[in-house]
Amino acid sequence: MNDVKLTVLGGEGTGKSALIVRFLTKRFIGEYASNFESIYNKHLFLEGKQLNLEIYDPCSQPQKAKFSLTSELHWADGFVIVYDISDRSSFAFAKALIYRIREPQTSHRKRAVESAVLLVGNKQDLCHVREVGWIEGHRLALENRCQFCELSAAEQSLEVEMMFIRLIRDVLTNLKLKEKRRYSGSKSMAKLINNVFGKRRKSV
Numbered sequence: 672m673n674d675v676k677l678t679v680l681g682g683e684g685t686g687k688s689a690l691i692v693r694f695l696t697k698r699f700i701g702e703y704a705s706n707f708e709s710i711y712n713k714h715l716f717l718e719g720k721q722l723n724l725e726i727y728d729p730c731s732q733p734q735k736a737k738f739s740l741t742s743e744l745h746w747a748d749g750f751v752i753v754y755d756i757s758d759r760s761s762f763a764f765a766k767a768l769i770y771r772i773r774e775p776q777t778s779h780r781k782r783a784v785e786s787a788v789l790l791v792g793n794k795q796d797l798c799h800v801r802e803v804g805w806i807e808g809h810r811l812a813l814e815n816r817c818q819f820c821e822l823s824a825a826e827q828s829l830e831v832e833m834m835f836i837r838l839i840r841d842v843l844t845n846l847k848l849k850e851k852r853r854y855s856g857s858k859s860m861a862k863l864i865n866n867v868f869g870k871r872r873k874s875v
């Protein structure tokens with residue numbers, strides 16, 4: 672069984688818990704406890720594989736969230752970065768998070784392949800008080816090799832599900848790529864050893 676680990680990050684009150692709960696239960700409750708962190712588990716069958724999905728919902732710690740994040744960055748295979756389309760400051764925060772994830776020393780220290788990231792503009796039902804345009808979100812995502820969508824955890828169950836599935840598919844593609852690189856890496860090492868020692872043996 673493949674393990675897929677996702678972390679949902681974003682500013683305070685952007686709807687991180689609402690999105691996770693919507694995905695897991697198809698329900699929108701309205702108010703969610705925000706003073707403790709949780710890891711949710713779900714078994715999924717996708718692309719012919721049984722998956723053990725873990726979703727980490729950190730409690731809101733705005734100071735910490737901005738620049739430390741070290742354990743989250745090492746734990747997760749993929750990130751959902753959430754902002755609220757009716758709150759510009761949450762977009763600035765999402766931008767800082769994306770830059771942190773894409774910092775060269777973060778993305779290359781441990782990883783052969785970049786983490787999958789999906790930027791979400793939540794609360795689309797509040798578009799009458801919109802402060803962040805669709806194009807801004809799209810551009811930020813494009814410039815940082817992220818997927819992008821706008822949706823409403825409050826009103827759209829299917830879209831929320833499709834958003835998570837999209838990210839999980841990206842994570843699976845990355846895992847395959849990593850496996851392929853590891854395999855071709857060990858193959859070229861074997862070839863190198865064979866060239867060096869094989870040739871020597873012939874000339875003795």
Ligand SMILES: Nc1nc2c(ncn2[C@@H]2O[C@H](COP(=O)(O)OP(=O)(O)OP(=O)(O)O)[C@@H](O)[C@H]2O)c(=O)[nH]1
Pocket residue numbers: 681682683684685686687688689690700701702703704705729730731793794795796797822823824825826
């Ligand atoms: N209108 C609207 N409200 C939403 C939506 N999603 C979440 N909310 C509301 O936004 C508030 C915050 O939602 P949460 O899911 O607790 O947000 P959070 O990011 O987990 O919050 P913290 O953990 O405190 O940072 C709640 O009152 C939700 O009901 C949405 O799509 N539309």
